[in-house]
Amino acid sequence: MKPYPLLFGPSFQERIWGGSKLKKIFHSADLEGNIGEAWVISDHPHGKSLIVNGELAGKALSDLLDLCPGWFGRSPIRSFPLLVKLLDSREDLSVQVHPDDEYASRNEKGESGKTECWYIMESEPGAEIVFGHQAAKKKNLSN
Template identity: 50%
Template structure:
């Protein structure tokens, strides 16, 4: 297999979702309350099908189980990363995710959930919740018990092009009017602190997980130090957004139509096209990709070329 794996997206309807995934990317969303596009996933709750080549019709989950050579023989029971596009028409719940240790002990799952966000678009005044103001776990519990939500949560304004790192244990929420690309550990474990007394799609109040949220939260909150080095390589602008325990994420920008990126490949890469379009050429085929497309460059591809006027997010597992 010397070609890329083009993927069919998986959509998730959410009470806070909207229709930007259709308006901006042309996705065939199931309703006007579609909150998430799972672009690259091997998770049991939603795994993508391959739409080209000899593995057409197989899922990423199946390939991870049956064709590990595509992923540099990386170890682990679960495909390690999940890449999403999130459309927040309304505020998401304020939540926290466990680390690996807590997830294994309490949920029986391999991964906790560390994630990061690249802001694709935001309405004026849009904000995230990132962190809290409690100095101790006792103070955190007291402020939650007394429902001092406005005093407790730290709000951060964002705009297009911002990048936010959200390690496990970070109290957080995506605010309304934000469209973002999320790269995360392949986990669907979420503990809700607060949900605005909002009914879910079934008309009932959504479950909160106060005890688990307090147990998992980083106390006191600390903002991670971020370094975003950038450089140019033969017409390609490269920006490293994050390099940490679970993943490395880069933004690659080809400046103009006709620019070509040539790459040797040693591992596998998860690619999300966030702007423009491009031609991807491997040893076996040529593909045209556009904004919203997601694909995997497997480790069996020795080299490839990308040409066009395009911006992509490239994610790699660092487990």
């Protein structure tokens, strides 16, 4: 099969801090709850993106890896390594802690670690992002 530009349908994720903007952006007003994330390119088992156009319509990225492995380069991969998502946070997000690949493989049921990049497309007046922390290392009280 010859490669072609793929379009993906999002997987919506409800979050306690989510809002309603993603429902409007994706013309999905029938979605219920606070939609905090739209996973627009995802091979994650909790929300796979489905191809919505062409010969592969209805297939997930994992299917594409099996059917057309050459589309992904010369090195075989077991799952698509990126998760691209849009967020709508009307409230403060939870604290984000992400393990590296080694830790995740041992402790997170074989999942990959997580490296993030954020690109802020729009924000409300007064919005802020906090990076890092001021927590002190816990002292050993048993001595």
